[in-house]
Structures are given as C-alpha cells and as structure tokens.
Amino acid sequence: MDAGKAIFETVDKLRQRRTAPLVLELDLTEGLTEGPPADPLAALLSMRKPRLADVLSGLRRARQDPRVKALVVKIGGNPMGLAMVQELRQAVIHFRASGKLTVAFGETFGEFGGGTVPYYLASAFERLYLQPSGDVGLTGVAVEQRFVKGALGKLGIGYEVGQRHEYKTAANTFTQDRMTEPHRESMGRIVESITESLVAGIADSRRLDPGKVRELIDRGPFTATEAHEAGLVDGLAYRDEVYDEVKRAAGEEAHLLYVSRYARGAAVRKLPNPTADGVALVHATGMIRTGRSGRSPLGGGGAIGSDTISAALRAARRDEHVKAVVFRVDSPGGSYVASDTVWREVTLLREVKPVIVSMGDLAASGGYFISMAADVIIAQPGTLTGSIGVYGGKPVLSDLLEKLGVTSELVAEGANAGMFSTTRGFSTEQWERINAWLDRIYDDFTGKVATSRNLSRERTHELARGRVWTGADARANGLVDELGGLEDALVLARKRAGLADDAPVRSYPRLNVVERLRGPESSEDKSAALARIRLDAWGPLARLSAELGLPAAGGPLLLPSWYVIR
Numbered sequence: 001m002d003a004g005k006a007i008f009e010t011v012d013k014l015r016q017r018r019t020a021p022l023v024l025e026l027d028l029t030e031g032l033t034e035g036p037p038a039d040p041l042a043a044l045l046s047m048r049k050p051r052l053a054d055v056l057s058g059l060r061r062a063r064q065d066p067r068v069k070a071l072v073v074k075i076g077g078n079p080m081g082l083a084m085v086q087e088l089r090q091a092v093i094h095f096r097a098s099g100k101l102t103v104a105f106g107e108t109f110g111e112f113g114g115g116t117v118p119y120y121l122a123s124a125f126e127r128l129y130l131q132p133s134g135d136v137g138l139t140g141v142a143v144e145q146r147f148v149k150g151a152l153g154k155l156g157i158g159y160e161v162g163q164r165h166e167y168k169t170a171a172n173t174f175t176q177d178r179m180t181e182p183h184r185e186s187m188g189r190i191v192e193s194i195t196e197s198l199v200a201g202i203a204d205s206r207r208l209d210p211g212k213v214r215e216l217i218d219r220g221p222f223t224a225t226e227a228h229e230a231g232l233v234d235g236l237a238y239r240d241e242v243y244d245e246v247k248r249a250a251g252e253e254a255h256l257l258y259v260s261r262y263a264r265g266a267a268v269r270k271l272p273n274p275t276a277d278g279v280a281l282v283h284a285t286g287m288i289r290t291g292r293s294g295r296s297p298l299g300g301g302g303a304i305g306s307d308t309i310s311a312a313l314r315a316a317r318r319d320e321h322v323k324a325v326v327f328r329v330d331s332p333g334g335s336y337v338a339s340d341t342v343w344r345e346v347t348l349l350r351e352v353k354p355v356i357v358s359m360g361d362l363a364a365s366g367g368y369f370i371s372m373a374a375d376v377i378i379a380q381p382g383t384l385t386g387s388i389g390v391y392g393g394k395p396v397l398s399d400l401l402e403k404l405g406v407t408s409e410l411v412a413e414g415a416n417a418g419m420f421s422t423t424r425g426f427s428t429e430q431w432e433r434i435n436a437w438l439d440r441i442y443d444d445f446t447g448k449v450a451t452s453r454n455l456s457r458e459r460t461h462e463l464a465r466g467r468v469w470t471g472a473d474a475r476a477n478g479l480v481d482e483l484g485g486l487e488d489a490l491v492l493a494r495k496r497a498g499l500a501d502d503a504p505v506r507s508y509p510r511l512n513v514v515e516r517l518r519g520p521e522s523s524e525d526k527s528a529a530l531a532r533i534r535l536d537a538w539g540p541l542a543r544l545s546a547e548l549g550l551p552a553a554g555g556p557l558l559l560p561s562w563y564v565i566r
Helices: 002-019 042-043 052-062 084-098 115-123 149-155 181-206 210-220 222-229 237-249 259-270 305-320 334-348 399-402 428-453 456-465 471-476 486-497 514-516 544-547
Strands: 021-025 068-074 101-106 127-130 142-144 159-164 255-258 276-283 286-288 302-305 322-331 355-364 376-379 384-386 392-397 468-470 505-507 564-566
Touching: 021 101, 021 222, 021 237, 021 259, 052 068, 052 084, 068 084, 068 237, 068 428, 084 101, 084 115, 084 181, 084 302, 084 355, 084 486, 101 115, 101 237, 101 505, 115 181, 127 222, 142 181, 159 428, 181 210, 181 468, 255 259, 276 302, 276 305, 276 486, 286 334, 302 305, 305 322, 305 334, 322 486, 334 355, 334 428, 355 486, 376 471, 376 486, 384 471, 392 428, 428 456, 428 564, 468 471
Parallel strands: 021 068, 021 255, 068 101, 101 127, 276 322, 276 505, 286 302, 322 355, 355 376, 355 384
Antiparallel strands: 142 564, 159 392, 384 468
C-alpha cells in the first residue's frame, strides 16, 4: 500500500512539474558558443557554454508558450562579441514584447574595468538589478593597437610586407610604430559607429535621451549607488532577492529551467520527420585555411578548413530535403586560395537553392570573401566586415641570427628558389613578383565583390582598399543587405524556399554515430564534412612559429588584430 502511494505521489509530482509555470534562466558567466562543436576537443572545451542557436530558438518558442512566465539572466564579466550581444539583445526584446517578464542581474558590470557591452546587453531587460557591491563600467568604446616594430628591431627582426591597399593594416603591428592616417581614420569610424549603436540601444531601453547617455558615458564608471541614482539600474539586490521577486511574479509553484534545456526539450517533444524538407544551417567559425578544419594549440581556437566546409556545402546542395541554406560565418579571414574554394561552393549552391549568409562578430577579409556570393547577406550593426584587400610578406631574421652567432648558406637552382627564406630580404625582382601576386588577388577579390554586390569596379575599389566596416556602415554602403541575426536569416531562408514558418532547421551535415566513426568513402561523402582533431599553429606569427619548428598556417586575407576595450 505504501509503495503504491509513493508511486502515485511521484507520478503526481511529475505531472505537476510538466504543467507548472516556467521561469527560463540563462547564465552568461561563461559566455555563449557560436555553433555546434567542430571536433571532440571543441566539444569538451564548450561543455558548460550554451549554444547561441539553442538560446535563440528557445526564446522564440517561449514567446508563444503560455507556461513560460519570465526570463531571468545572469550577465557575467566574460566578454562576448558585440554582434553576438546584439543578437541576444534582439531576442530578449522580442521575448519582452510578448508580455512576459524579463529580468537581468549582474554581480558587477566591470569590476574596476570597462563593462559597456555587458551593460548594453543588460539594458534590454524590463528590470535590471545590480549587486550592492558591484559597479557599472559604462566607459565607452576604445580600440587599442599594439605595435612591435621597435621591439622586433631590437631583436634584429625585420618585416617586409606588401599590401593592397592603405587600409589593409593587418601587418602594421610588425611594420609600423604608430597608426597611419588611413588606419586611424578607419578605427575612428569603427569606434564612432559602435558608440552610435550602443548609445541608441541604451537610450531606447532605459528611456533616456541619447545626449544624456553620452553624458553618462563620459562620467563613468559608476558605483552601484551612483548607477541607481542615475537611472542606469532599477535596484540594488543580491541574487536570492532577485530570484525571490521573479518567483513571486511568476507564481510560487514556478520551476526554473535553463533556456538551452528548454529548447532541446521542445525539439525532442516535437520529433519532426527526419526526412522532412527544411533548412540546413552550416557554420564556418575561425580562421580560413586549406585542407581540413582543426584547432590551434596556441590558444587560437578553431580553423575553417576549405575541404571540410566545402564538403558540407556540397552535401547540402545534393540533399533533396534541404530547400535552403543558412551559412553562418564568423571569421577574420585567412588563406585566399581556401576562401576562393569555399566561394566557388557557395556559388554552385546558390544556383540550386537559396543561400542566406548570417554574419557573426567577424566576417571580414576572407570571411567576407566566402560570404559575398550568397543571395542575401545579413549582419548585426556591430559585426566587423569588409576588409576587402590583401597583404603578403615575411619576417627577415638575418640580423637576429647574426647576433646569436647563427650562420646560414643557401644552395638553390632557380633565381627565386630562396625568395621566401627568412634569412634574407626580397630582391627587386622578387618584389616585382610579390606585387604582381598582390595585384592579382586584389583584382580577383574586388571583381567578385563587384559582380556579387552589383557594384561598379570603381565603387567597389572605394569601399575596398582593405577597409574594415561595421555592419551598420556596410549596410549603408551596399556590402550587406539587411541588419539582423541568425533568426532573421532562418525566417528569410524558409520564405525564399516556400517552406512553412516552423519548417525544421538542422545543423548540417547531420551524421549518425556510425558515419562519425568511419572515414568518408570519397570527397563527395557527407562525412567528409566532419572536422577532425588536428593541432596546428596559425595567426600573424605563423611563419615565425614555423621558423621555430612549429607548423604554420594563415593567409593574405586577414582582419587586423586589435584590442577592443569594453
């Protein structure tokens, strides 16, 4: 009898839990991951981070779910890219418009440091609380570029680089000791454009005059009390006090549930037909290189291998159940050849079915190259894109080697056989070949931009020259079609393909366990799109790392490396 009663009570509790009101919860202490893990190592490193796509889909479903009463988000100090923040902010605003409560809580928005972007995200919520001991580091936006030419010179390292054109500043870290005028002009406009977006968003959400927001930025950072008095936060409270208020508003019987768990649970309950027509979502995250995707052991994150991503695009093109493709690009660029390989696959795919590019935080240089052939390009106002240009060169280590007592001799057959040796500079004849190479790549890049974006070559050159644009400015100049995020791209893809509004979206390619374990039969097999663990080194110092015995990768289409202080 007692056992039967216990079973009944357990079943009753489960029933109540399935029908009880929900408070969705999101912890951004560790940030978000952009897409599905590309390899087992990436999966391990991102285990505690929710996926952006899961959060977006969860919030979209929750808007129509009567069980969901509120959303509470803890915003931590782990920095997220501005475009990702804008994507999440947009989702919160749409959720809030459905009439449900939204609450943001932060222990601090910049503890003795900048916190402008985290605060910008928090400002989108209906109620915003700060721990009494916290701060609001609303200090504005700054871009800091470090130059190592002087340090390299003291070591005896020179750098010989050619670039197309004056705004292509990726190598300036090594070749200059200060910003050139074009470099400063470009950075100045980026900072200005980002500030415009931040000010407009904070002013609208907090019901403040934009001029007042700029005044507050110049006065920041703020203590908790000062932030409350200035109307930047709604109250000062600890976590338990915030959660108690949310539960009172939602009902004492309400249950907490992480947004990503809610999204996955809703997807499982729906159980769509695995062969139903839908949209393929293909992610391209990291630097671009030839070959297979991999991961850097030097902290550089993952890389997009042209073989891997091309196989995914080919598989999507040939899958009769894929009616449209959303190509999510978050890349600073890399190899020109690899970028051109992916561009070709996007071009072929577009001939068969709609291709919508959704840009993440970065889609610049090579990242723009692989995006430009799509039917529609969508970016956030804070996306960094463009950088249509090229550079190439090498470090020259002869003086360093001499200081170290290292000598080298070259035996070669062919006038230019040793031109890429780092023990000597380029000759006049070799510079002619380098410049011809740079001119050819720049001409090809800008020609394809002109064709893809329906621009004249003259106008394309004005927008190119290596200049980086924010998504907002890229939209104004015709390099981007629309401002928005991943959810907007998915909606448009369904519409272009004539699919229902709830047609399934599948990260592509979808592989079962057997397909993941076995090797591909050929380059046409969709399992060829599976990234493997491959540890390499790449980045601006890739060639130098190769001199030190490390494997190198990289390329001439790369976004400059600078430091954004938030």
